[in-house]
Amino acid sequence: MSWGLDNLPYGVFSRGGEPPRVGVRYGEHILDLTASLHDEVFATGSLNPFMARGSTAWRETRALIQTKLRDDRSVTQEHLIPLDQVRLHLPFEVADYVDFYCSLEHASNLGRMFRPDEEPLKPNWRHLPVGYHGRAGTVVVSGTPVTRPHGxxxxxxxxxxxxxxxxxxxxxxxxxxxxxxxxxxxFEDHVFGVTLVNDWSARDIQAWEYVPLGPFLGKSFATSVSPWVTPLAALPRVPGREQDPEPLDYLRRSADWGLDIEFEVTLNGDVVSRPPYSGMYWTPDQMLAHLTVNGASLRTGDLFASGTVSGAQPGQRGSLIELTWNGTEPIKLSSGETRTFLENGDTVTISARAGDISLGEVTGTVQ
Structure with missing residues (x-):
């Protein structure tokens, strides 16, 4: 069961004129944690106060919820609300946002397109997880329309x-x-869970501005996230990809933090790609180590993302610029239309699964 006891992702919901509060998804319902656990930390309309309690509280609360749903159904039944009766909100207050560039295939593909006469990867790429700071204020929840940016x-x-x-x-x-x-x-003492991300990108604005300081207005206009945050405990872990050269000491892995997750990208209802996350070159524990090695602090609600997830096969690319090879190979949709980049009215949905665990979806329509 995709939304069973082994999953239980957290989200923020409201019903009718009631204020937003925290719940967990169970099947096609959401469990009201304020009412079922009698804990006002879940009545705040954000996951941040609960996340700030730390990893021991996360583990104990997850175990308590599983026990109640398994053994005390008569107690929790009145607090299970059908999803079609609620509105889902941004699940956490985003403090800072950092985007990495951790797929070898994605970085190589873009390097070949933009620098055909040079090595695809910059000299630093295999030595550290390349990243940049994004704009936290334009992170929006799934379903929020995305306005085409000017620049x-x-x-x-x-x-x-x-x-x-x-x-x-x-x-x-x-x-x-x-x-x-x-x-x-x-890593697991700081990272609460994962969420799906669509990092909308204006490639023409980005191409003109990114030298010498990197992405700016071509990225900062909108980043969409799923309404669900899946706990790390729900995710199957695999060894990370082999790395050459061996990373410096602070980046050497001490545990398996590769994640076996399969993405699916649909454009106007047509599946256009299925990128695999398990092949990412840099793993999230390495991203976190690099993010803080200079003394930068972490705040509750910080979000860092993996960068585009792309695989080795053409049908595994996680961006349109790769799928269409910079607009030279249009995508053919079942409607008979073709796409190189997004047109107004287009709807993109990104979903993902980790075995039987659903990570939900993040969707947005261009206007």
């Missing part, structure tokens, strides 16, 4: 992006903070 597309050229794209990514949500100058400890 400079070249010298003296200003207007709406003509190359609007998506990026299928996995996001990691920080629960336990660190102090300034304190490096992060155990």
């Amino acid at each position: 400079q597309r070249g010298a003296g050229v200003f207007g709406p992006s003509a190359k609007l794209d998506i990026e299928a990514e996995l996001g990691f949500v920080i629960g336990t903070p660190t102090a300034l100058g304190e490096r992060a400890g155990s």
Whole structure:
């Protein structure tokens, strides 16, 4: 069962005129945690206060919820609300947002497109998880319409992006903070769970602006996330991909934090790609170590994302720029239409599964 006792993702919901509060998804219902656990931390309309309690509280609460749903159904039944009666909200308050670039295939594909006469990867790429700081204020929940951004597309050229794209990514949500100058400890003591991310990208704006300081307006207009945050405890772990050269000491893995997750990308209802997360070159524990090695602190609600998830096969690419090879190989839809980049009215949905565990979906329509 995709939404059974082994899953139990957290979200924030409201019903009618009631204020938002925290629940967990169970089947086609959401369990009202404020009412069923008699804990006001879940009445705040955000996961942040609960996440800040730390990993021991996360584990104990998850075990308590599983016990209640398994053994005390008569107690919890009145607090199980059908999903079609609720509205889902942004599940946590985003403190900071960092986007990484951790897929060898994605980085190589873009390098071949943009620098055909050079090595696809920059010299630093295999030595550290490359990343940049995004804009936390434009992270929105699934279902929020995405307005086509305007910006400079070249010298003296200003207007709406003509190359609007998506990026299928996995996001990691920080629960336990660190102090300034304190490096992060155990990965699972800081990271509460994962959420699906669509990092919308205006490729023409991005191409003109990104040298020398990296992505800016081509990325900052919108980032969509799923309404569900899946606990780390629900996810199957696998060894990370072999790395050459061997990373520096602070980036050496001490545990298996590869994740066996299969993504699916649909455009206007047609499946256009199925990227595998298990092949990512840099694993999330390495991202977190690099993020904090210089003394940067973590805050409850920080979000860091994997960068585009892409595989080795053409049908496993996690962005339209790769799927269409920069617009030279259009995608053919069942409607008879073709796409290179997104047009107004297009709807993109990214979903993912880890075995029998559903991570839900993140969707957005361009306007």
